[in-house]
Amino acid sequence: xxxxxxxxxxxxxxxxxxxxxxxxxxxxxxxxxxxxxxxxxxxxxxxxxxxxxxxxxxxxxxxxxxxxxxxxxxxxxxxxxxxxxxxxxxxxxxxxxxxxxxxxxxxxxxxxxxxxxxxxxxxxxxxxxxxxxxxxxxxxxxxxxxxxxxxxxxxxxxxxxxxxxxxxxxxxxxxxxxxxxxxxxxxxxxxxxxxxxxxxxxxxxxxxxxxxxxxxxxxxxxxxxxxxxxxxxxxxxxxxxxxxxxxxxxxxxxxxxxxxxxxxxxxxxxxxxxxxxxxxxxxxxxxxxxxxxxxxxxxxxxxxxxxxx
Ligand code: CP
Numbered sequence: 001x002x003x004x005x006x007x008x009x010x011x012x013x014x015x016x017x018x019x020x021x022x023x024x025x026x027x028x029x030x031x032x033x034x035x036x037x038x039x040x041x042x043x044x045x046x047x048x049x050x051x052x053x054x055x056x057x058x059x060x061x062x063x064x065x066x067x068x069x070x071x072x073x074x075x076x077x078x079x080x081x082x083x084x085x086x087x088x089x090x091x092x093x094x095x096x097x098x099x100x101x102x103x104x105x106x107x108x109x110x111x112x113x114x115x116x117x118x119x120x121x122x123x124x125x126x127x128x129x130x131x132x133x134x135x136x137x138x139x140x141x142x143x144x145x146x147x148x149x150x151x152x153x154x155x156x157x158x159x160x161x162x163x164x165x166x167x168x169x170x171x172x173x174x175x176x177x178x179x180x181x182x183x184x185x186x187x188x189x190x191x192x193x194x195x196x197x198x199x200x201x202x203x204x205x206x207x208x209x210x211x212x213x214x215x216x217x218x219x220x221x222x223x224x225x226x227x228x229x230x231x232x233x234x235x236x237x238x239x240x241x242x243x244x245x246x247x248x249x250x251x252x253x254x255x256x257x258x259x260x261x262x263x264x265x266x267x268x269x270x271x272x273x274x275x276x277x278x279x280x281x282x283x284x285x286x287x288x289x290x291x292x293x294x295x296x297x298x299x300x301x302x303x304x305x306x307x308x309x
Contacts, residue, residue: 002018002022003302003306004302004306005018005019006019007126007306008116008126008127008128008129009127009128009129009138009299009303010116010120010127010129010136010138011129011135011174011177012138012141012142012177012181013177015177015178015181016181017182020142020145020178020181020182023142023295023298023302024142024149024298026302027146027291027298028294029298030070030293030297030298031291031294033297034293034294034297039070040069040071041070041071042072043071043072043304044068044072044301045072047071047074047104047105047304048073048075048076048101048102048103048104048105049073049075049103049104049106049107050075050077050078050098050099050107051064051076051077051107051108051130052078052094052095052098052109052110053077053078053079053080053108053130054080054109054111055080055109055131057109057130057131058266059264059266059292060137061077061130063289063292063293063296064107064128064139064296064300067293067296067297067300068296070293070297071300071301071304073300073304076098078094078098091110091118091119092119095119095122099123099124099125103125104126104304105125105127105128105300105304105307106119106127106128107128107130108127108128108130108132109130109132110131110133111132111133112132112133113132113133113134113135114133114135115132115133116128116129116132116136117129117132126306128300128303131170133170133229134167134169134170134173134226134229135170136170136173136174136177137170137171137174138174138178139292139295139296139299140170140174140175140264140292141171141175141177142178142295143288143291143292143296144171144178144262144288145175145178145179145184146291146294147262147284147291148184148262149182150287150291151260151284151287152218152219152260155179155184156184157183157184157185158184158185158218158219159185159187159218160175160179160184160217160219160220160221161186161207161213161214161216161217161219161220161221162186162189162223163188163189163190163210163213163220163221163222163223163245164189164194164222164223164224164225164245164272165194165223165224165226165234166188166190166194166195166223167195167196167234168194168229168230169223171223171264172188173202175221176188180204185205186204186205187204187205187213187216188205188207189206189207189208189209189210189213190208190245191208191234191235191241191244191245193234193235194225194234194235195208210245210247211254214247214251214252214255214259215255215256217259218257218259219260219261219262220247220259220260220262221262221263221264222261222262222263222273223263223272224263224266224267224268224271224272225241225268225271238271242270242271245272246270246271246272246273246274247261247273247274248274248276248277249274249280252277252280252282258282260283260284261273261277261278261283262283262288263278263288264288265285265289267285
């Protein structure tokens with residue numbers, strides 16, 4: 001049986017192209033399972049998973065929980081805002097207390113970059129990074145590439161532009177790594193102030209003009225402006241950002257080719273994308289969410305398989 005080359009999912013940076021293919025093939029199977037009348041398999045009946053969310057989440061938190069329940073794992077959910085973290089307990093003490101209750105795997109979202117890697121070095125459990133600050137969001141990138149593969153048949157050779165706040169985005173970084181591993185051509189587009197200075201080292205093209213970027217691409221992944229990670233303003237006003245980088249139907253209609261529109265959510269309708277575009281036939285935003293369950297089932301299943309061996 002094929003296995004992943006890693007024992008934890010901390011970032012796409014640690015994966016190989018073969019790992020991603022294995023995750024996709026496993027997700028294909030689970031996608032078929034979750035569309036059956038009985039959506040559950042007994043694969044992880046003996047596994048207990050803790051979901052630790054130190055930062056807000058809708059899609060990631062719920063889809064991990066659904067994925068784990070579809071695999072018949074036992075699940076406990078931890079929200080930092082209602083925990084003893086508020087009384088000063090450290091991350092390691094918190095997790096070790098949870099692990100004492102015989103937990104096998106931890107899914108963690110944390111506002112600090114590197115938190116998942118730190119945890120993996122200090123506790124004895126499989127760790128899945130559900131987003132660590134502006135660093136990585138590996139399962140989002142996997143479900144994004146999986147959704148492109150589903151829509152266009154392959155990721156290899158496709159031109160994908162990631163638009164918006166690249167500087168503060170863990171989705172952008174993980175997507176760049178995943179898309180490049182799978183052979184896509186990647187461009188980032190946004191105001192210069194929101195493009196990281198190290199971008200050249202990532203081997204992507206950079207474009208500040210949205211029309212030119214969209215004219216080039218097969219797929220546009222529209223990102224939210226991450227106001228919660230900004231200590232200063234990076235552009236004059238939201239209205240001016242929207243005028244330059246907001247995706248409208250008029251812009252889409254003016255392109256020479258049809259493109260696929262993606263968004264990791266949460267969407268700020270009327271800022272980076274209009275409702276008309278977000279709800280259009282070009283958009284696969286809800287397909288991304290559906291695929292998130294299959295991808296998270298696949299990742300959880302493949303890492304849990306390594307616990308038993
Ligand atoms: N895409 C994503 O990570 O959404 P949530 O913050 O709602 O989990």
